[in-house]
Amino acid sequence: MSVLVYTESDQGKLKKGAFEVASYGKAVANQLGTTVTAISINADETSVLGNYGVDKVLTVSSSELESFNAKIYASVIKQAAEKENSQIVIISSSADSKYLAPLLAVDLQAGYVSNVIETPISTSPFTVKRNAFTNKAFEITQINTNVKIVGVSSNAFGLVESNGSATAEDFSPTIEASNLKVESVDRTTNKVTIADADIVVSGGRGLKGPENWGMIEELADVLGAATACSKPVSDLGWRPHSEHVGQTGKPVASNLYIAIGISGAIQHLAGVNASKVKVVINTDAEAPFFKAADYGVVGDAFTVVPKLIEKIKAFKAQQ
Amino acid sequence: MNILVCISHVPDTTSKINFTDNDSKFDANGVQFVINPNDEFGLTRAMWFKEKQGAKVTVVNVGGSETEPTLRKALAIGADAAIRVNTKATDGFKVAKQLAKVITDGSFDLVIAGRESIDYNGGMVPGMVAGLTNANFVNNCIALEVDGNTASATREIDGGKETISVGLPLIIGGQKGLVEESELRIPNMRGIMMARQKPLTVVEPDETNSKTASIKFEKPAPKGAVKLVPEDNLDELINLLHNEAKVI
Ligand SMILES: Cc1cc2nc3c(=O)[nH]c(=O)nc-3n(C[C@H](O)[C@H](O)[C@H](O)COP(=O)(O)OP(=O)(O)OC[C@H]3O[C@@H](n4cnc5c(N)ncnc54)[C@H](O)[C@@H]3O)c2cc1C
Ligand SMILES: Nc1ncnc2c1ncn2[C@@H]1O[C@H](COP(=O)(O)O)[C@@H](O)[C@H]1O
Numbered sequence: 001m002s003v004l005v006y007t008e009s010d011q012g013k014l015k016k017g018a019f020e021v022a023s024y025g026k027a028v029a030n031q032l033g034t035t036v037t038a039i040s041i042n043a044d045e046t047s048v049l050g051n052y053g054v055d056k057v058l059t060v061s062s063s064e065l066e067s068f069n070a071k072i073y074a075s076v077i078k079q080a081a082e083k084e085n086s087q088i089v090i091i092s093s094s095a096d097s098k099y100l101a102p103l104l105a106v107d108l109q110a111g112y113v114s115n116v117i118e119t120p121i122s123t124s125p126f127t128v129k130r131n132a133f134t135n136k137a138f139e140i141t142q143i144n145t146n147v148k149i150v151g152v153s154s155n156a157f158g159l160v161e162s163n164g165s166a167t168a169e170d171f172s173p174t175i176e177a178s179n180l181k182v183e184s185v186d187r188t189t190n191k192v193t194i195a196d197a198d199i200v201v202s203g204g205r206g207l208k209g210p211e212n213w214g215m216i217e218e219l220a221d222v223l224g225a226a227t228a229c230s231k232p233v234s235d236l237g238w239r240p241h242s243e244h245v246g247q248t249g250k251p252v253a254s255n256l257y258i259a260i261g262i263s264g265a266i267q268h269l270a271g272v273n274a275s276k277v278k279v280v281i282n283t284d285a286e287a288p289f290f291k292a293a294d295y296g297v298v299g300d301a302f303t304v305v306p307k308l309i310e311k312i313k314a315f316k317a318q319q
Numbered sequence: 320m321n322i323l324v325c326i327s328h329v330p331d332t333t334s335k336i337n338f339t340d341n342d343s344k345f346d347a348n349g350v351q352f353v354i355n356p357n358d359e360f361g362l363t364r365a366m367w368f369k370e371k372q373g374a375k376v377t378v379v380n381v382g383g384s385e386t387e388p389t390l391r392k393a394l395a396i397g398a399d400a401a402i403r404v405n406t407k408a409t410d411g412f413k414v415a416k417q418l419a420k421v422i423t424d425g426s427f428d429l430v431i432a433g434r435e436s437i438d439y440n441g442g443m444v445p446g447m448v449a450g451l452t453n454a455n456f457v458n459n460c461i462a463l464e465v466d467g468n469t470a471s472a473t474r475e476i477d478g479g480k481e482t483i484s485v486g487l488p489l490i491i492g493g494q495k496g497l498v499e500e501s502e503l504r505i506p507n508m509r510g511i512m513m514a515r516q517k518p519l520t521v522v523e524p525d526e527t528n529s530k531t532a533s534i535k536f537e538k539p540a541p542k543g544a545v546k547l548v549p550e551d552n553l554d555e556l557i558n559l560l561h562n563e564a565k566v567i
Contacts, residue, residue, distance in 0.1 A: 070458065094477055095458075095459055095475065096477070098442050098458070099458040099459065099492075100446075101442075101443065101446070102415075102442075102444075102445070102446025102449075102450060103446050103447075103449065103450045103456065105443065105446075105447060105450070105530075106415075106446075106447050106450025107450065111410075111412070111530035111531045112443055112530075112531075114440070114441060114442050114443065115442075127534065129537075131440065132438070132439050132440055132536070133330075133336045133440070134437055134440060135539075136336040137338070137536050137539070138536065138538075138539070139439070139533055139536055140533075140534045140535040140536070140537070141531050141532065141534065142531065142532045142534050143530065143531050144529075144530060144531065144532060179455060179485065179486050180455055180457075180483055180485045181483065181485070182481050182482070182483055183471070183481075183482045183484050184481065184482045185476075185479065185482075186479050186480050186481065186482075187476075187478055188479050191478065193477045193478035194477075195477040195478070196477065196478075198566075199566070223567065235500050241461070241495060241496050242475060242480070247332050247356075247437055248356045248437075248495055249495065255566045256560070256564070256566040256567065266332065266333050267332045270332070273539075276564075277564045277566050279556070279560070280545070290545045292542060293545045294543075294545065294546065294564065295545065295547075295548060295556060295559055296546070296547050296548070297549075297550050297553070298547060298550070299550035300550075304550050304553070307550075307553055308553050308556070311553045311554060311557055312557065312567070315557050315567075
């Protein structure tokens with residue numbers, strides 16, 4: 001009856017989303033008066049999950065699971081859910097988790113709801129609140145099946161520490177063969193990804209050209225942030241498509257989003273509005289983004305950003 | 320190659336989102352509907368397979384008769400035939416069930432759907448279809464080539480991309496990148512005229528129960544006013560971000 005959380009790892013290291021789903025799972029388990037079991041695949045160090053409310057970790061280590069495969073991973077999670085007799089399975093909003101969730105839902109004959117932002121409003125009937133219409137609205141959805149899969153929106157519930165400890169149990173699921181073969185992987189190394197970043201620094205057409213991105217990257221560096229851009233910036237080839245954020249690009253749900261030289265078109269805002277705090281730097285005081293922002297500087301990016309970099313460096317130095 | 324492109328009929332990206340019936344239903348009044356952007360990328364890629372590799376392209380929507388103009392638009396862009404499964408799309412699973420039946424009945428070997436619909440943002444239909452039909456599945460697909468019975472699909476991952484080789488039948492959850500923005504097509508007069516002659520078949524749904532139900536909608540609380548900081552006092556911005564917002 002345990003709540004099952006899929007705690008994702010990357011090259012052996014648990015991802016931040018793993019601690020979020022653990023925290024969320026603990027809150028749901030409290031509502032139901034039950035415990036939390038985590039399933040982790042090829043993660044090196046899982047006892048730390050205890051600090052976020054996990055009671056038991058099913059640890060799977062297998063060289064066959066080295067590269068992510070949605071179908072096979074879904075089957076591993078299904079076997080864990082059956083072993084634990086879990087009625088509720090919680091996953092994060094990472095690209096991989098969102099990839100495997102619908103396959104898992106079919107395997108478990110479960111109802112699946114994505115982008116959930118709070119603990120269930122009610123557990124019977126099981127009702128959750130989620131983001132819909134690309135952050136323009138919330139939808140209250142009921143899951144009517146015995147087994148339920150909840151996809152938790154990044155950064156929405158956050159990390160909640162609790163002083164428990166997690167026991168580890170080796171788990172050896174049956175691993176199916178796959179007819180899907182990863183030929184090559186191309187990772188931008190040593191860069192914070194938009195999906196995992198607490199802070200995102202984003203540039204728009206106001207920056208005039210790709211040659212001016214040095215200061216965006218430097219600002220991101222001093223903040224430990226990921227870089228992003230508006231759609232025309234990627235369409236013009238100033239930045240890679242993978243940096244395009246917004247309704248038709250990547251969604252952003254960071255703690256802090258800094259928009260520089262971005263006007264704040266409705267499609268851009270829709271995709272980044274889930275970020276908690278938004279700062280806008282724009283020469284035009286009438287730019288629509290100011291209406292959606294928490295803090296703003298009306299000014300020229302070419303003078304404001306370099307100054308801001310120096311100030312933040314000084315601030316970090318005295319921290 | 321027999322390609323099915325799944326088309327979700329969604330409010331235009333600039334639409335104001337409102338609800339009616341006590342906030343239990345989306346208010347379609349005055350809203351312009353379009354082909355879901357992720358599906359438009361997929362449809363455009365399908366046109367490439369049609370023109371370069373002689374594929375036949377069918378588009379499908381699960382929905383009421385109000386979605387037919389969107390299907391006609393897909394025909395005007397160049398799809399050969401359209402199917403509408405005549406039932407309300409009440410949840411992702413129900414839609415997936417209907418699509419699975421269309422795929423089995425029509426023996427499609429490549430199914431192109433989108434990563435997510437921009438209305439309900441479920442992000443689940445293509446994966447569920449793959450699960451139900453036992454086809455291979457690649458999500459977040461940003462490039463796709465097919466050679467005989469094998470495809471090479473590139474998938475965006477957090478922080479990079481990976482290229483996968485995979486056999487047909489295959490379902491993809493596509494997105495921007497499948498084609499360049501500049502390759503997207505606006506239907507021309509000839510396309511619109513031809514679309515009128517193309518078959519749009521309405522099929523009745525399979526019995527399926529939804530697994531989830533939408534109960535109610537809410538809109539985000541209006542945002543408070545922005546706090547403006549003069550550009551010669553950036554220390555104040557840092558102070559606010561550190562002490563008030565607590566984000567740095
Ligand atoms: C179907 C559809 C989907 C779309 N999806 C997306 C999406 O997902 N993401 C997205 O971003 N857009 C999307 N768009 C495009 C969107 O409508 C806007 O065109 C786009 O967001 C504008 O980008 P921008 O703000 O960088 O450029 P602009 O609108 O040109 O704004 C540039 C801003 O920079 C400011 N500026 C100029 N010089 C300076 C300076 N020196 N210092 C500081 N500020 C300066 C200007 O005042 C202006 O506000 C979509 C559009 C459509 C039709
Ligand atoms: N009612 C529908 N009819 C046809 N295809 C759909 C429908 N709903 C969703 N899809 C397809 O599934 C993709 C993902 O949708 P969703 O799971 O609703 O976010 C869309 O981009 C479409 O390709």
